[in-house]
Amino acid sequence: MEIFWYITIAVILAMFFILDGYDFGAGIIHLFFAKTEKDKEVIAKSAGLFWDSNEVWLVAGGGMLFMAFPTFYASVFSGFYLPLIIVLWLIMLRAIGLEFRNQFQFPMWKDIWDRSFGVSSLLLALFFGIALGNIVRGVNLGGVIKGTSLYESQYFFLPLWDSSFSPMCESPGVIDWFTIIIGFISVITLAIHGANWIILKTNSSINLNLKSLIFKLNIALTILTIVSLSVWKNINPEALDNFLEKPFFIIFPILYFSGIIGLFFIKKIKNDLVPFLLSSLLILGGITSSLASLFPVILPSTNDVNESLTIYNTTTSEYGLSVALNWVVVGLILLVIYFIVQKRMMSGKIDDMDYGH
């Protein structure tokens, strides 16, 4: 039962990163590469139409996490207090940017909100990667100093950084060199994903340049992936065990690498949907591989005093999980229906559409 909920929530959150990921990525591309007003407008629109329906995946995933693994939710949300609230503020600034840029037609106004959309998309992508890095690295559960816990064993509190910026020090902060690497991987991945989305949804003048940009970003991504994998074992010595014990877990890294390899052929691919699917694969593979390397742990403890949080010691009652199964199945079916209806009605290039404005 725990495993069912774990997978459901992981899939929902991965959907969030795939769906909202493209509009974060569009924001990054918008910030660095969109030059003409027409491109800026159409890119902002390609993100702006959908961000709120995409963000619902986060809300729904968060709600289910709350219900199924309340101890984990409480621990992680209070432990990462500051970074999470900063993420909230960034989400707001981004939304404001998207919603307000076209409300008035003077350049300065648009400039401000374009920046707010672009910069907050960039920082969010970075923070999401850092968050994943933190989960993989683990935290000082119970706030152990010199062998004694400051808090109950399932709680912790991380400062934004520790002055050494090292993931191996006694109580690492949210930002250290390892989590920063993962953060960069996330930024690059989402930038690729966003570029693919722009190519798919718009006729903007930079589409051709974007293809060669994706190619270059993909090289950078490959290098960073190799770097991160080579230090991974130092950060979390047990990271590979799961893959050895349960060989079918290898499928997740395979997804990731087939995404990367596929994207090297970006210039040859004619159908605009294919690269977008490849980068979706990349995101899905990246998230699932990281989770699989931990399973069934969901938050490793970096000290020897308190045990790691797992899907078993953070959950609620069996009864609660099984009644919720009934409604979640109904809900997910409905969700797939809405999703298909919406995507079918809104398919095609944004700038070709007449929305009746």
Add this chain to the structure above:
Amino acid sequence: MEDMILYDRLQFAFTITFHYIFPQLTMGLSLIIVYFKGQFLRTQIEKYNDAAKFFMKIFAVNFTMGVITGIPMEFQFGTNWAKFSELTGGIIGQTLAMEGLFSFFLESSFLVLFIFGEKLMGPKLHFLTAFLVFLGSWASGYFILATNAWMQHPVGYEILENGKYVLKNFSALFSNPWLLPAFLHNQMASLVTSSFVVASIGAFYLLNKSHLEFGKLFLKTGVVFGLVSSLLVAFPTGDWNAKNVAKYQPAAFAAMEGIFETEHAGSEIVLIGQPNMVEKKLDNKIAVPNVLSFLTYQDWNKQILGMDRFPEEELPTNVPGLYYSYHIMVGLGTIFIGVMALAFFFLLRKKLFHIRPLLWGIMVLAPFAYIANITGWYVAELGRQPYLVYGLLQTSEGVSPTVSSGNTLFTLLGFIGLYILLGILFLVLVGKTIYKGPVVQNH
């Protein structure tokens, strides 16, 4: 520890108050939009369709603000109230997750289709999308109120030996006697807000002599919806809620009615007076004998317990706040009924559009509908103190054990700054939309 709870509570109160400005309009307005779309389907008069689309613009801005300010609400359960989330997540997580899955998806998917898909869909399907948006927003209110109802009157739970609350009976969450009255009252109250907004935009157009035809339509619609909902919000739904409080939270009831001393027979109803917490009495009191007992129990002589009968630790922590919130809500509710009834009377006699003082009155009252809603929530939330889950879990036991007060104050200040910016942008945008007025289609 003390300031920590204070900042956590202030932050929650501030962010939820701000959040609730938006859903109270969207929930009521979605119903009025369905009405306009329905009229269009029936009569084929373009005016109704233009009106529906105009209000959908205002709806969309409010919806976006609801989403932007709603996400922090969900996060805050974990960030600021971690202990509460850990202990009760298995229960309130059910209703909150259902809200996400069943209502937000519905509402947000079909809102996009409503706004951009009219030409693709034709009038019948377009009406359907409006209806689904309405359904989504009411479902969302329902699940939130189910969550809140459990905190006000916990049911269907079991406490494990490690202190965690787990669900024992799922359907009890929805047959909670607190839920239905609270939901109906809340929905009617949000309909009051949106009726006032619709009517006051109409009144504004008439006073400003612009968009006259729409001004009349909005005013008429707003007044009819407004009268019905103002009546329903007081009776039976408000009355029903008051009876529930008297039954399940008697200490809160005594405090909100301002009864310091238990009377021998029936209790008086307080109309005016200022709680004096030192001498434990009301200053400058004006009250009518025995009426409260009659309203609550239909018995002029039934005794109602005053605050003197409850131990200090069980009384709400902020008695004056609770008392004023309640009296402001009820007082405004009475004024709303009066003004709407008067407007309806002149509407029937076909004079309403020319009575400028009344038009002014309706316009000025619109913000007070928001105030009534917010004070209503303060009654509910302050009345629940000192408990987070009534009778079971104290507020001080629910906060995050590891987050220091410095961090909470920092984020509280951040939210205040950001929300001020957000509020200004929102007003500018809605002001612009109203000023421009509905776009008339010339087919």
